[in-house]
Amino acid sequence: VGHNIDFDVEIADDWITRKETRAFKTDxxxxxxxxxxxxxxxxxxxxxxxxxxxxxxxxKVYQAQENALIVSKKDIxxxxxxxxxxxxxxxxxxxxxxxxxxxxxxxxxxxxxxxxTLRYEVDPNTSYDSREAKIVVTNRKDNTxxxxxxxxxxxxxxxxxxxxxxxxTEGSELDFDxxxxxxITVTISDTAKSWITQVETRGLExxxxxxxxxxxxxEEDREGTxxxxxxxxxQTITVKQSGLKEILExxxxxxIAFYNATGGDNWKRNDNWCSDKPVSEWWGVQCSGRRVWSIxxxxxxxxxxxxxxxxxxxxxxxxxxxxxNISGCIPNxxxxxxxxxxxxxxxxxxxxQIPECIGELSNLSGLGLESNLxxxxxxxxxxxxxxxxxxxxxxxxxTGEIPESLCNLENLVNLYLQNNRLSGxxxxxIGNMKSLQLFFIGNSSIGAEGGDxxxxxxxxxxxxxxxxxxxxxxSLTTLPNLQNFGAENNSxxxxxxxEIWSMPSLTNLTLSxxxxxxxxxxxxxxxxxxxQLWLSNNCLTGSIPNEICELSNLEELLLGNxxxxxxxxxxxxGSQYNKFEGELPQNISKLQSLIQLELGFNKLSxxxxxxxxxxxxxxxxxxxxxxxxxxxxxxxxxxK
Numbered sequence: 001v002g003h004n005i006d007f008d009v010e011i012a013d014d015w016i017t018r019k020e021t022r023a024f025k026t027d028x029x030x031x032x033x034x035x036x037x038x039x040x041x042x043x044x045x046x047x048x049x050x051x052x053x054x055x056x057x058x059x060k061v062y063q064a065q066e067n068a069l070i071v072s073k074k075d076i077x078x079x080x081x082x083x084x085x086x087x088x089x090x091x092x093x094x095x096x097x098x099x100x101x102x103x104x105x106x107x108x109x110x111x112x113x114x115x116x117t118l119r120y121e122v123d124p125n126t127s128y129d130s131r132e133a134k135i136v137v138t139n140r141k142d143n144t145x146x147x148x149x150x151x152x153x154x155x156x157x158x159x160x161x162x163x164x165x166x167x168x169t170e171g172s173e174l175d176f177d178x179x180x181x182x183x184i185t186v187t188i189s190d191t192a193k194s195w196i197t198q199v200e201t202r203g204l205e206x207x208x209x210x211x212x213x214x215x216x217x218x219e220e221d222r223e224g225t226x227x228x229x230x231x232x233x234x235q236t237i238t239v240k241q242s243g244l245k246e247i248l249e250x251x252x253x254x255x256i257a258f259y260n261a262t263g264g265d266n267w268k269r270n271d272n273w274c275s276d277k278p279v280s281e282w283w284g285v286q287c288s289g290r291r292v293w294s295i296x297x298x299x300x301x302x303x304x305x306x307x308x309x310x311x312x313x314x315x316x317x318x319x320x321x322x323x324x325n326i327s328g329c330i331p332n333x334x335x336x337x338x339x340x341x342x343x344x345x346x347x348x349x350x351x352x353q354i355p356e357c358i359g360e361l362s363n364l365s366g367l368g369l370e371s372n373l374x375x376x377x378x379x380x381x382x383x384x385x386x387x388x389x390x391x392x393x394x395x396x397x398x399t400g401e402i403p404e405s406l407c408n409l410e411n412l413v414n415l416y417l418q419n420n421r422l423s424g425x426x427x428x429x430i431g432n433m434k435s436l437q438l439f440f441i442g443n444s445s446i447g448a449e450g451g452d453x454x455x456x457x458x459x460x461x462x463x464x465x466x467x468x469x470x471x472x473x474x475s476l477t478t479l480p481n482l483q484n485f486g487a488e489n490n491s492x493x494x495x496x497x498x499e500i501w502s503m504p505s506l507t508n509l510t511l512s513x514x515x516x517x518x519x520x521x522x523x524x525x526x527x528x529x530x531x532q533l534w535l536s537n538n539c540l541t542g543s544i545p546n547e548i549c550e551l552s553n554l555e556e557l558l559l560g561n562x563x564x565x566x567x568x569x570x571x572x573x574g575s576q577y578n579k580f581e582g583e584l585p586q587n588i589s590k591l592q593s594l595i596q597l598e599l600g601f602n603k604l605s606x607x608x609x610x611x612x613x614x615x616x617x618x619x620x621x622x623x624x625x626x627x628x629x630x631x632x633x634x635x636x637x638x639x640k
Contacts, residue, residue, distance in 0.1 A: 001029055006051040013044040016061060033061065071137060071146045078152040082124040084108065087148055089116045094140040100133045105150065122152060128181050130154045154181050158228050158235040166240045169247055170291075170315065171215035173199070174239065178209060182231035192224020196239060217289045219245035244290055250312045251292050252279055257309035262302040262326065269300060291315035298344070299323040306345075311336035320344040322368065327351065330369075335360040344368040346392060351375070359384040368392040370416060375399065378417075383408040394418045394440065395464065401425075402441070402468075407432045414438045418486065422466045426487075431475025441468050442488035442510060467491055474499060481505050488534060489513035496520075496535075501527045510534040512558060513576060517541070525550040534558040536578065536598060543582035544604075549590040557594065560622060561601035579603055589614050601625040610635040 001007075009018060009029065019030040036042060046059040072088040082104075089095065097118065099107065104123040118135075125131060135148040158180045165174060174196075178184070186209065188196050195214040209228075216222060220243040227236045258264075259273050267273075271283040280287035286294040292313045298320045305328030306321075316337050322344045329352030330345070337343075341363050350372040358367070359381020367385070370392040378398055382391070383405025391409075394416040401424030402417065412433055418440040426441070443465045468487065471494035476485070483505050493515040500509070501523045507530060517539040525547030527533075533551075536558040544559065561577050581603040589611025597612075600622045607630040608623065618639055 001048060005055065007055075008049050008051065010047045010049065011044075012047070015042075016044055016046065031061075071148055076148065076150045078122045078150060080125040080152065080155045082122045082152070084119055084121055085150060086117060086119040089118065089137060091116065091139075096138045096140060098136045098138070100135070102133050104131070104152075105133045120150070122150065125152045125155055128154050128179075158182070158184065158230060158233045163236065164238040164240065167213055167242070169216040169242050169244050172213050174211040174213050176209060176237075178228060178235075180230060180233070182233060184228050184230035187227040187229070189225040189227070192222075192226075192239065195222070195241070196224050196226065213239070213241065215289055216241050216243055219243045219248065247314075248290060254309040254312035255279055255282065255285070255292070257307045261307040261309075262304045262324075267297070267300050267302060286318075288315070288317075294318035296320045297324070302326050304328070306331055308333050310334075313337065315339055317363075318342045321348065323347045325349060329353075330355055330358075332357060334358070337361065338363070340364060341387075342366040346370040346372070348372055353377075354379050354382075356381050358382060361385065362387065364388055366390040369396065371395040373397060377401075378403050378406075380405045382406065385409065386411065388412055389435075390414045392416045393420070396420050397464070398422060402427055404429060409433060411435050413481075416440045418442045418444065418466065419464045420466055421464070422468060424468065425470030426468065426473055426476065428473050428475060430473055431478045433479065435481060436479055437481050437505070438484045439482060440484070440486040441466055442486040442490065443513075444488060465489070469493065471495075472497055472500065476500075477503055479503065484508035486510040487514070491515060493517070498523045501525075503527070504529075506530060507553075508532040511538070512536040514538050515576065519543075520545050520548070522547045524548050527551060528553065530554055531593075532556045536560050536562055537576040538578055539576065540578045540580065542580065544580055544585060546585045546587065549585050549587045552590065553593050554591055555593050555617070556596045557591070558596070558598040559602070560598045562598065562622075577601070581605065583607075584609055584612070586611070588612050591615060592617070594618055596620045598622045599626065603627060605629065608632070613637070613639040615639075 011018065015034045017032050019032055031046065043060060043062045046061065048057040049055070070090040076085050076087070078085060099105065104125070106121045108119040108121050120135070130152060132149055132151040135150065137146045137148070139145070158178055162176065167174065186198055188198070195216070197212045199210040199212055211226065221240065222243065223238065223240045225236050225238055227234065256274050259270070264270050264273055269283045273282045279285050279292060284295055284297045284300070285292060293315060294317060296318070299322065302321060302324035303326065306326060308331045311331065311333045314336060317339050318341065320342065323346070326345070326348040327350065330350060332355050334355065335357040338361070340361050343361070343364060344366065346368040347370065350369070351374065353376035354369065354374060356379045358379055362385065364385050365387050366389060368390070371394070374396040376398065377400035378393065380403050383403060386409070388409050389411055391412060391414065395418070398420040400422065402422060404427045406415070407427050407429040410432060413435050415436060415438065422441070467490065469491040472492065474497055477497055477499035482503060484507060486508070488510045489512065491514065492511070495518040496511070496516050498521045500506070501521065506527060509530065510532065512534040513536070515538065516535070519542030520540065522545045524545060528551065530551050531553050532555060534556065559578060559580060579602060580599070583606030584604060586609050588609050592615060594615050595617050596619060598620070603626065605627040608628055610633045612618070612621065613633065613635040
């Protein structure tokens, strides 16, 4: 400002302020112009007036607007059905609009709208996922942008693999997966609520649905629906279940075929069989829900063969045909009896082999085929029967080795394999059978009268004699529940493991007629539960340990050499011959439960302890063919 007078400064608007500066002279004025936040140009004045008001000068200041680009909506949501969307652009600059390259979003041009109102058409969303597109509006002057996001919802969907299921009369589980993008509800039709029940499972995904279908006890078919809904989607599943009419007819026909094939007219009892009465009133037949559940015809003079028609009894759980004269083979289609838990065919004349398919009867808990004429090897598939508790195969003509697969039967309690033609050794993994209580692989004529065993001079013929060899596996001594181990009259050898005397449940140990050697360990005193100890006709030596007198429950002690009733053939006295020596333990009287003592054909010496005759339960004492000396004590009179 050039001047030669004093003057005042007036500023018309508050967006211009005078700035006082030390660096400038008083006649050099500086003003600060604030940023224009508006969207229009603006102007103002600075007026210079002399003190006497005689002179005035005005300066005009012009300021441009802020470049502006404003959209009315930045996020737009569209339903899956599609439609039109629009938004308004307010701007004071030139701009461009870019649309993504998608087919489902198209610009709509209409004359009734201003050039700054944009409209787009959105197609229906037929997919099961939501989708989005971004429209970008760009300021041509400074390249700033605004983005409008259009989001379209997915189509509500419930997708099922099948809409109809047909089920048998027996109850079952129905499960199926659904694909959905909405929360769902499940509705079972009123007519089916009594027999279709949804199963809630914590461990499964919520979109895997499980239902229990109850067994149908009516003769007629029935039908129900399951409706699944969520969002705008609904799907209905039809469940059809067969009635019992056709099945009951087939079961009656199967029973009649069984009657005819096994000489039903000559049975001891055949009450109501083949009559018009319900099969549940036929002798020996029990039903559950009108289905045949159990057949018990043991000791009823059945002959002939088991017909294949019996496998039509698909609900059969229990079948007992013991003690008859049934012949022929076990039908191969017996695997059709999938519900079978007990199969007893013992003490008949059944021949052929055990079918390999027996391992498919996964519910089987009891299998009794003892005292028949069955040949061949024990099927490896029996090891698949995880629920098996009782396996009776004794007194047959089975060959081969004891299959290792039997060691998979962790629930097996009783294993009877005696009097066959088995060979090989005891499986090393026998210790896996933690539930085993009774284990028999020996040979004896005891019990042979129950089947069709032919005797030769009082002994079973060679085809009924096992030849198990090798040593007793240490794993056997780890079986916590084993009570009775019978392996008499085989070819077992080696030392009797000390660990066997510490088995907590062992009550009966019969190892007579083998080739065990060495001395009896003092650890025998640990077998406090032992009642029966048969070690006759082996190759044992040394003295009888005093610790044996700690076995207060012992009833039978056989340490001699004999050809008695337990034998299956005359022993080879040259090789199967115990040689116990020394004196009898003086405290033998502690065996207060002893009934039978057998010590014949050994090398025992010294005097017979008086205490022996004071055992109140003693019934038999075989002491012959030893080197005892001295006089018989008058105490022998106590052995009444």
